[in-house]
Amino acid sequence: MVTSSFKFSPVRLARNNSGLLILACPPCRGRFFAISGSTPYFQGVEDVQVVTKAEIMDADKMRRALTRVAHEIIERNRGTDNLALVGIRRRGVPLAERLAANIRQIEGVVVPVGILDITLYRDDLTTLAQQPVLHKTEVPFPVVGKRIVLVDDVLYTGRTVRAALDALIDLGRPAWIQLAVLVDRGHRELPIRADFVGKNVPTSRREVISVHLTEVDGLDKVVIGEIIE
Amino acid sequence: MGFKHKDLLGLEQLQPDEIRHILDTAVPMKDIICREIKKVPTLRGRTVINLFYEASTRTRTSFELAGKYMGADTINIATATSSVVKGESLLDTARTLEAMGADVVVIRHQASGAPHFLARNLNAAVINAGDGTHEHPTQALLDMLTIREKKGRLEGLVVTILGDILHSRVARSNIWGLTKMGAEVRVVGPATLVPGIFRQMGVRVIHRVEEALAGADVINVLRIQQERQAKGLLPSLREYARMYALTPERLVLAAPDVLVLHPGPMNRGIEIHPAVADGVASAITEQVTNGVAVRMALLYLLMGGGQSHGTTD
Numbered sequence: 001m002v003t004s005s006f007k008f009s010p011v012r013l014a015r016n017n018s019g020l021l022i023l024a025c026p027p028c029r030g031r032f033f034a035i036s037g038s039t040p041y042f043q044g045v046e047d048v049q050v051v052t053k054a055e056i057m058d059a060d061k062m063r064r065a066l067t068r069v070a071h072e073i074i075e076r077n078r079g080t081d082n083l084a085l086v087g088i089r090r091r092g093v094p095l096a097e098r099l100a101a102n103i104r105q106i107e108g109v110v111v112p113v114g115i116l117d118i119t120l121y122r123d124d125l126t127t128l129a130q131q132p133v134l135h136k137t138e139v140p141f142p143v144v145g146k147r148i149v150l151v152d153d154v155l156y157t158g159r160t161v162r163a164a165l166d167a168l169i170d171l172g173r174p175a176w177i178q179l180a181v182l183v184d185r186g187h188r189e190l191p192i193r194a195d196f197v198g199k200n201v202p203t204s205r206r207e208v209i210s211v212h213l214t215e216v217d218g219l220d221k222v223v224i225g226e227i228i229e
Numbered sequence: 230m231g232f233k234h235k236d237l238l239g240l241e242q243l244q245p246d247e248i249r250h251i252l253d254t255a256v257p258m259k260d261i262i263c264r265e266i267k268k269v270p271t272l273r274g275r276t277v278i279n280l281f282y283e284a285s286t287r288t289r290t291s292f293e294l295a296g297k298y299m300g301a302d303t304i305n306i307a308t309a310t311s312s313v314v315k316g317e318s319l320l321d322t323a324r325t326l327e328a329m330g331a332d333v334v335v336i337r338h339q340a341s342g343a344p345h346f347l348a349r350n351l352n353a354a355v356i357n358a359g360d361g362t363h364e365h366p367t368q369a370l371l372d373m374l375t376i377r378e379k380k381g382r383l384e385g386l387v388v389t390i391l392g393d394i395l396h397s398r399v400a401r402s403n404i405w406g407l408t409k410m411g412a413e414v415r416v417v418g419p420a421t422l423v424p425g426i427f428r429q430m431g432v433r434v435i436h437r438v439e440e441a442l443a444g445a446d447v448i449n450v451l452r453i454q455q456e457r458q459a460k461g462l463l464p465s466l467r468e469y470a471r472m473y474a475l476t477p478e479r480l481v482l483a484a485p486d487v488l489v490l491h492p493g494p495m496n497r498g499i500e501i502h503p504a505v506a507d508g509v510a511s512a513i514t515e516q517v518t519n520g521v522a523v524r525m526a527l528l529y530l531l532m533g534g535g536q537s538h539g540t541t542d
Contacts, residue, residue, distance in 0.1 A: 122271075
């Protein structure tokens with residue numbers, strides 16, 4: 001099943017020496033663009049087809065994983081004092097809100113939730129085929145002295161988290177930053193690890209993890225696909 | 230939504246979607262200006278050169294700060310103290326700067342079309358910071374950002390531009406931008422400074438100030454340049470002030486929630502009464518902040534940001 005395909009015709013695919021898929025794009029003055037992360041980067045790319053191989057999480061599994069992660073966050077932080085959740089746009093945001101709702105059910109405490117847009121902190125401004133549109137960072141509480149749990153959907157190279165750490169620290173000096181992700185797919189390029197993981201999924205670099213969330217995509221599931229050239 | 234241009238030369242060439250994209254990108258930029266650490270690393274290692282052949286405080290400083298807040302290195306060249314006084318041509322000066330590694334050249338020049346000439350001859354991105362009487366696109370963008378912020382929209386608003394329209398690049402860029410975004414634009418001033426030919430740009434040309442202000446949602450007051458009097462286009466500045474100054478008495482003719490803009494620098498008591506400039510309707514200081522935000526957005530977009538609607542992983 002084809003889940004996404006590129007639209008610009010002059011795009012060619014190649015593989016660079018570190019095994020990353022790159023796009024050669026003549027109209028972009030000969031620059032090369034790396035593809036990384038989960039599916040959104042493939043939107044609008046021709047010649048790239050992603051074939052779904054398996055569903056690795058359904059709505060029930062996701063709900064249970066998030067309940068467990070919420071318990072782990074409370075346990076690790078010995079309660080909810082000074083705790084705050086910060087979701088990384090885009091799918092980290094609904095996940096952070098769900099974790100906050102879980103924590104409220106368990107402890108009866110409302111934990112503040114912020115939204116981080118890391119676009120301006122990425123290290124691939126000109127090397128990425130598809131730049132995300134800039135959105136607002138909305139952290140409506142002072143981060144100074146807080147125990148912040150960063151939340152994202154997929155942990156892959158670690159570069160998004162690196163950018164998020166910089167973006168967060170520019171807002172102030174939190175007491176502690178922890179990381180919660182729904183899926184850890186491996187292949188880290190930076191010394192970063194998650195404190196809380198919904199599911200560990202061993203993958204190859206050719207594979208694509210896509211997280212679907214009701215708030216964004218209309219249903220809850222995580223699927224694994226493979227790029228066909 | 231992509232920004233596919235190498236340069237920003239004017240609003241005449243831009244599509245409404247592209248204008249909207251620039252304004253949307255400027256909104257999160259404004260948050261950066263308002264926070265404690267006013268710097269992001271996005272344009273680290275990029276160089277922005279401000280090449281100003283005309284006097285400027287706010288536009289030049291605004292571009293300089295915008296570049297700095299985005300993490301770029303910015304350099305200002307005032308031509309009065311540069312080798313331009315030794316007779317170097319515009320193109321040679323610009324090529325020299327490009328050879329030193331400029332990624333963006335921001336140019337203000339007294340000749341209309343100077344930025345277009347540079348854009349054709351340089352690989353660096355060129356931003357027009359005002360060329361002759363032609364365009365001043367970043368001023369119009371910051372005006373539109375301010376209007377959209379205060380009114381929530383541009384479409385359907387009545388915007389009156391008051392003053393020396395004939396010699397004003399701010400007026401031309403505003404007319405291009407506002408009409409593209411669906412606003413109704415009126416221009417008003419003495420017939421010597423507001424000729425009927427502006428009707429061709431899709432605006433209403435009015436010479437009686439009361440008529441032009443009636444029901445206006447936004448009034449953009451332009452500076453009256455003293456040298457116009459010497460050319461015989463105005464009998465005197467006092468007479469202009471009596472006929473056309475935006476006074477509190479005239480302001481009541483406009484919509485109750487009217488917004489007053491002025492690109493600065495102001496001649497208080499000539500084109501605008503101090504009570505209006507400092508009044509509740511005035512968004513003149515807000516314009517200055519928005520100017521930095523719009524220029525941050527432009528530097529970001531021209532350097533490769535915001536090319537699609539994809540999301541981050």
